[in-house]
Amino acid sequence: MLELTSVRKQFGGLRAVDDVSFSVQEGVIKAVIGPNGAGKTTLFNLIAGNLDPTAGTISFLGREIQGKKPHQIAGYGMSRTFQNIKLFHGMTALESVMVGRHIQSRAGFLAGMFHPPSSRREEKAIRDKAYELLELLDIAEFADVEATSLAFGQQRAVEMARALATEPRLLLLDEPAAGLNIYETAEVARLITRIRAMGITVLLVEHDMSLVMDISDEIVVLSFGSKIAEGEPLAIQQNPEVIKIYLGEDEEIAA
Amino acid sequence: MKSSKVFPLCILIGLVIGVQVVTQLTDKTFYLTQLTMAAYYTLVVIGLSVLMGYAGQISIGHAGFFAIGGYLSAALTTHNLVSLQTHPFIQALGSMGMLIPGQDLYGEQLLTVAPWPACLFALAVAAVVALVLGVPVLKLKGHYLAMATLGFGIIIFRIGLATEFFGEADGISEVPAFVLLPSLAGLPALSVSGDFGHRIENYYIAWGLLVLGMVLLLNLIDSRTGRALRSIHGSEEAAEAIGINTARLKLAVFVLSAVFAAIAGVFLTHYNGGIGPSEASVMKSVRYVALVAVGGMANLWGVLIMGVTLTFLSLRGVFGSYDDAVFGTILILVMLFAPDGILSIRGKALLARFKKENA
Numbered sequence: 001m002l003e004l005t006s007v008r009k010q011f012g013g014l015r016a017v018d019d020v021s022f023s024v025q026e027g028v029i030k031a032v033i034g035p036n037g038a039g040k041t042t043l044f045n046l047i048a049g050n051l052d053p054t055a056g057t058i059s060f061l062g063r064e065i066q067g068k069k070p071h072q073i074a075g076y077g078m079s080r081t082f083q084n085i086k087l088f089h090g091m092t093a094l095e096s097v098m099v100g101r102h103i104q105s106r107a108g109f110l111a112g113m114f115h116p117p118s119s120r121r122e123e124k125a126i127r128d129k130a131y132e133l134l135e136l137l138d139i140a141e142f143a144d145v146e147a148t149s150l151a152f153g154q155q156r157a158v159e160m161a162r163a164l165a166t167e168p169r170l171l172l173l174d175e176p177a178a179g180l181n182i183y184e185t186a187e188v189a190r191l192i193t194r195i196r197a198m199g200i201t202v203l204l205v206e207h208d209m210s211l212v213m214d215i216s217d218e219i220v221v222l223s224f225g226s227k228i229a230e231g232e233p234l235a236i237q238q239n240p241e242v243i244k245i246y247l248g249e250d251e252e253i254a255a
Numbered sequence: 256m257k258s259s260k261v262f263p264l265c266i267l268i269g270l271v272i273g274v275q276v277v278t279q280l281t282d283k284t285f286y287l288t289q290l291t292m293a294a295y296y297t298l299v300v301i302g303l304s305v306l307m308g309y310a311g312q313i314s315i316g317h318a319g320f321f322a323i324g325g326y327l328s329a330a331l332t333t334h335n336l337v338s339l340q341t342h343p344f345i346q347a348l349g350s351m352g353m354l355i356p357g358q359d360l361y362g363e364q365l366l367t368v369a370p371w372p373a374c375l376f377a378l379a380v381a382a383v384v385a386l387v388l389g390v391p392v393l394k395l396k397g398h399y400l401a402m403a404t405l406g407f408g409i410i411i412f413r414i415g416l417a418t419e420f421f422g423e424a425d426g427i428s429e430v431p432a433f434v435l436l437p438s439l440a441g442l443p444a445l446s447v448s449g450d451f452g453h454r455i456e457n458y459y460i461a462w463g464l465l466v467l468g469m470v471l472l473l474n475l476i477d478s479r480t481g482r483a484l485r486s487i488h489g490s491e492e493a494a495e496a497i498g499i500n501t502a503r504l505k506l507a508v509f510v511l512s513a514v515f516a517a518i519a520g521v522f523l524t525h526y527n528g529g530i531g532p533s534e535a536s537v538m539k540s541v542r543y544v545a546l547v548a549v550g551g552m553a554n555l556w557g558v559l560i561m562g563v564t565l566t567f568l569s570l571r572g573v574f575g576s577y578d579d580a581v582f583g584t585i586l587i588l589v590m591l592f593a594p595d596g597i598l599s600i601r602g603k604a605l606l607a608r609f610k611k612e613n614a
Contacts, residue, residue: 048496074498082496088489090553091482099482103498109507112478113471119478126479166497 001026001201002047002170007056007066009042016042018225019056024170029192029202031212033236034222035245040205041083043222044174047203048080049073061169075103079168081159083175083205087147093158094143097130100165104129133161137191153184157191164195171195173204177211189215213237221245260473263556264466271462275455287458288449289570290563294461295523297562298468300546301555302515305472307544308553309481310508311488312393313401315540316408320381320513322415322535324520327377329427329530330420331368340366348372370433374521381517382510389509393502405537412535426531433525435460447525457526464522465559468515472555484508488553538579545586551596561597 002024009017017039024030032040045051047058049070058066065073079100088096105126107119115123134140137157142150147158156176163171176192177185189211196202206212212219212233219236221229223245229236236242278284303317336354339345345366348354353372357365368376392403415421422428432448446453447460475481486494487501494501524530533539546565550558565585568574574581589597 050492050495069500070492070495071498071500074496079498080496082493086490086493086496088486088493091485091489095482099486099494099499100497102479102483105479107479109475109480109511112475112480115474115478123478162493162497 001061002203003057003059004047005057005059007043007046007058008054009039009046009051010054015225017046017053017222020222020225020227021056022220022227022230024201024203026169026201027196027199028217029196029204029215030218030220031216032203032205032220032222033207033209033212037224038222039225040222041174042225044080044172044205048078048172074166074168077167077169078172079163079166079170080172081156081163081174081176083178085152085155085159087155087158087162089148091147092144093134093139093147093150093154093161094127094130096147096158097133097161097165098126100133100162101126101129103166130161130165133164134158136164136194137161152179153187156180156188160191164200168200170201170203173202173206175205175207177206177208182210185211260477264470264473267469267559268466271459271466275458279455284454287454289567291454291458291461291526292523292570293563293566294458294465295519295526296543296566297546297559298465298519299516300543300550300562301465301468301472301558302512303543304547304550304552304555304558305475305484306508306512307547308551308558309476309488310484310505312505312509313397313544314404314509314512315401315537315544316404316406316411317512317516317543318535318537318539319408319411320385320516321520321523321539322411322530323381323384324377324517325524325530325534326415326421326427326520327380328370328373328433328521329430329524330422331373331376332370332431332433332525333367333427333429334420336366336368337364367431370431370525374433377521378514378517381513381520385510385513386506389506393505393509405540408535408537408540412532412537415532415535422531424532426529426534427524428529430524430528430530433522447522449526449528461522461526464518468518469555469559476555480504485553538582541586542579542582545582545589548589548594549585549597551598552594554596554598557596557598 004023005021006019007017007021008015008019020043032043034040042051046053049065049068049072053066056066057064060073060076060078063076065076088099091099105122107122111119131140131143134143137160139154139157139161142154147155150158160176173192176188180188185208192202192204192215216233219231219233220227221236221242228241228245229239274290275287278286299317299321303314306312306314336345353369354366355369357367359365388407392400395403416424432446432450434444434446436445438444445456445460447457483494483499483504486499487504491501520534546562547558549565550561569578
């Protein structure tokens with residue numbers, strides 16, 4: 001459903017992403033891994049429309065999306081979370097998820113000002129759906145708490161609920177386990193598998209190897225902007241290239 | 256509407272009626288004049304509050320939109336079209352009932368645009384100007400947006416000052432009453448005018464308009480669009496990521512706030528019977544920003560209370576010739592000591608004391 005062909009992003013003399021090609025099949029959990037500075041987040045920003053690629057094409061559900069605005073891409077059915085959580089200041093957890101229903105609802109300025117019965121019904125549907133998602137992520141008890149004042153793991157969950165509220169076909173998760181302890185990480189792993197079970201394809205960038213190896217169907221490895229390997233977790237673990245970039249080339253360690 | 260919104264509105268309406276009754280009983284109805292004007296100015300300020308406080312976009316040019324509304328309706332309803340009577344366009348307007356014939360003090364023939372079409376035209380122009388200005392300008396952020404809107408305000412100010420059609424430095428006077436509703440079924444006509452006989456009626460028109468504006472904006476904030484606006488203020492990137500077209504929404508709320516300012520401009524001009532260049536001045540725009548800030552930015556009730564109170568005091572002449580200086584100072588002090596508005600100070604101080612006592 002997502003297809004990257006020779007995607008390149010150049011920042012001055014630096015090729016942050018260098019002719020990367022891969023595809024994501026519907027219904028899988030795919031992970032992008034690599035050492036710091038490998039270009040993972042840049043790649044995510046290219047896919048989600050926050051950056052425009054210097055060259056190459058990105059197609060999503062049969063439609064070329066490079067150069068499109070993030071809100072358009074979100075409209076096509078792709079949603080994302082951020083590595084450094086971006087919640088809306090001054091909104092409760094419930095409201096934060098309700099905003100996520102934006103593209104699944106209609107009421108405009110006039111309906112907002114006059115609150116006709118149709119928009120009242122819609123408002124109730126938005127609220128119910130948002131609450132349902134908070135329940136799914138086990139944070140319903142914090143519905144009326146200001147989202148930015150929640151614990152880190154809960155903020156992550158709110159962000160994920162907000163992304164799910166758009167009813168995406170493809171969900172991009174930017175380091176969903178960053179800053180979480182091992183119990184919380186295991187929780188996130190269960191959650192991601194549940195999201196896939198809902199029929200949502202997942203593409204994630206992650207540092208935490210245990211999470212990636214446990215849940216991914218396929219892995220893409222980036223190093224210095226280039227793709228150096230792609231395959232199933234087991235194959236990736238045994239790939240000498242990958243071992244080299246993660247552990248170094250020291251003979252003693254290799255031996 | 257939720258009871259949390261209805262209750263304060265009921266108090267407000269009660270206060271509005273109460274003040275009118277008390278001033279009448281104590282024979283002090285002259286206060287109503289400044290209260291009427293304060294209501295119109297506050298209409299500008301609550302509109303600006305949604306733009307600044309909720310959508311997070313600053314504008315130091317809203318006096319310009321107020322002036323577009325006021326000047327256009329004043330010019331159209333006073334400019335004599337008799338010499339153009341034979342022009343097909345004027346005849347077409349006449350046949351649609353958009354013109355009013357009359358006579359001036361010397362018995363000269365007059366033909367002017369009727370207030371209703373003039374008002375609608377003025378509002379449409381304000382909306383279109385906001386749209387055209389907003390497309391490039393709202394791509395700017397922070398100081399750059401402030402500077403650009405400031406520049407717009409200065410342009411409008413200079414146009415008023417330099418154009419004969421808008422009365423140059425004298426502005427436009429003898430603006431006729433704005434008959435909102437003709438007399439129907441024995442009820443007297445409802446019109447915006449500064450006549451002493453219409454004082455109470457105009458007080459209610461102004462406050463009715465302000466309460467209506469308040470209801471609409473409170474509703475808007477608590478809706479799908481309102482949440483999207485607040486999300487832009489929170490994180491534009493995250494708002495985009497969930498499919499919110501932030502550029503379009505910012506533009507829409509800019510136009511909305513401009514129309515609020517223009518409505519206030521039209522009504523206040525008919526109420527005062529005229530408008531002058533000072534209404535378009537930069538100091539007026541700064542004053543609106545100061546009132547939004549002092550009210551707490553994203554706090555429509557705070558902005559309403561501070562807007563009415565300070566504007567009323569200013570119009571009563573309490574600040575004397577330091578009037579503009581007072582608003583400048585207020586803006587500085589609020590930014591330094593109470594970025595969440597004056598009304599937030601007491602709450603914080605109380606909370607601090609409470610914490611100390613329990614420590």
